Amino acid sequence: MKPNARERLIEGTRQLLWERGYVGTSPTAILARSGVGQGSMYHHFDGKPDLVLAAEQRSAELMQQQIAEAFAVEGTALERITGYLGRERDVLRGCSVGRLTADPEVMADDTLRAPIREAFEVLHEHLRRTIAEGVAAGEFAGDLDVDEIASAIAAVIQGGYALARAAQAVEPFDRAIRGVLSLLRVSAPRAN
């Protein structure tokens, strides 16, 4: 029961976009990666942008699933945030969604940019809500701006990938994550 051509094209394109971005992803490479022929691709999709959009939507969907799962667990706010940040990640590969922010073709086209924007909005909303709960529970300092902290945490993840890739080592990513978590922890009202 091998997956159908359409599915394989989406997944092949998704992988290539993740590794090489929009310009770096050629139809020829997609066909080779997906193991289908030229005609099959143009039967299922209008062309490269159409196929890319489908692949982006898939990546965004997967990211949103992982976010939902990570934040659905029981625990304190700090535990849930720590859990999401500590998820198993192929750090040197980076983020399949964040990678696309580097592509001018994607950023310049509102349709192609939408899945990226939405995935980050969903992450921000989960972080925001969790941080607000933590503040309410006295876990974090009450004078923190929840949107600012949420953006800082999301940025640490994305930027952590960049630092790690530059060093070709996972350590800078892990350090950055531990750093922001230690700041969050230390921000706790003196009660603790």
Add this chain to the structure above:
Amino acid sequence: MKPNARERLIEGTRQLLWERGYVGTSPTAILARSGVGQGSMYHHFDGKPDLVLAAEQRSAELMQQQIAEAFAVEGTALERITGYLGRERDVLRGCSVGRLTADPEVMADDTLRAPIREAFEVLHEHLRRTIAEGVAAGEFAGDLDVDEIASAIAAVIQGGYALARAAQAVEPFDRAIRGVLSLLRVSAPRAN
């Protein structure tokens, strides 16, 4: 006295790399941007990788200059860090050095990766030292790991660009910066 062809090729390539990355930067585009002819390019450089390396080195050099300037000012540790984070930046354009971490061709080649790695090392070192001074001066909590905080701050900058580009708005970048600074401030020993 227009700049010579060599200089214009480096600057044109630097701009294109910044916008479009390695695969997205074609010799043809470089020539158009630089206003020189084909022969001129292959006279001064061995080919695309050689020219790209020169352009990368220029970007890394500029980044290191800006870092040195920002951290050379008088002030508390927090003021110097805030100063660097608040530097004037074309946020939606992103980081000319960080952009290249997305390129597999650059990351896979140690020579092409070196300028990126070094620029981030220099930034890390300045942040690390400044944070250590802040801890010594009682500005920040003493139980913070300076390397972790330095990595977190560097990551917020790079990740902030990604968030801003995804939203096509500067606000997420600014929020992330304010967020990490507020955590740093709030981490201060209760003395304040």
Add this chain to the structure above:
DNA sequence: GTCTATACTAGGATAGAC
């Protein structure tokens, strides 16, 4: 639906004139 054949443009580099 999927394949192969074909077409056209652009990427990347060389040769040789000036």
Add this chain to the structure above:
DNA sequence: GTCTATCCTAGTATAGAC
């Protein structure tokens, strides 16, 4: 040193057979 002409391959898409 710089330019134009030329070359070959790969990117992107269409046509039409099976």
